[in-house]
Amino acid sequence: MGRAMIGSDPPLCYQHGGVEAGGVPRRKRKGGDAGPAFYRVAFSRQEMADLRRLAKEEGLDEEIATTRIILRRLLLYLHENPDLDAAALAKLAPLAFRGTQTVAQLLRDQRALSGAASDGIAGAIGQALDELATEWGVEL
Numbered sequence: 001m002g003r004a005m006i007g008s009d010p011p012l013c014y015q016h017g018g019v020e021a022g023g024v025p026r027r028k029r030k031g032g033d034a035g036p037a038f039y040r041v042a043f044s045r046q047e048m049a050d051l052r053r054l055a056k057e058e059g060l061d062e063e064i065a066t067t068r069i070i071l072r073r074l075l076l077y078l079h080e081n082p083d084l085d086a087a088a089l090a091k092l093a094p095l096a097f098r099g100t101q102t103v104a105q106l107l108r109d110q111r112a113l114s115g116a117a118s119d120g121i122a123g124a125i126g127q128a129l130d131e132l133a134t135e136w137g138v139e140l
Contacts, residue, residue: 043069060110064103071099 043051047069054065074096078084084092133139 060106060113064106064110067099067103067106071096071103074099 040048050069051062051065054061054068074092078089078092078096
């Protein structure tokens with residue numbers, strides 16, 4: 001007998017909730033939905049549409065999209081509750097700052113993994129060597 005996914009409505013086992021044995025997300029489910037299976041039960045239909053738009057393939061794209069959605073929820077809460085007392089704001093503001101830092105770090109990591117960061121570094125080194133070669137009048 002399979003275990004039901006927490007928060008699934010109607011209650012679904014992991015197999016029918018979009019997750020294969022061992023918790024590995026399936027790429028497709030009924031109706032062609034290729035959204036991230038692990039987080040699916042936590043998001044609204046609109047958020048899932050946003051995830052599908054932002055997450056083109058598995059990896060950091062999904063994590064970045066998920067972090068952005070959670071950060072957006074927090075920012076919307078702050079916007080909808082402008083009269084929060086100082087104690088509540090003192091607890092929530094650092095979460096918003098940490099969320100933006102997390103997104104920025106994930107984007108940097110994604111860029112580094114894709115090789116785009118190394119291309120920029122290689123270009124900068126090449127330009128510096130060209131300038132030195134010109135200045136010194138030598139072939140490097």
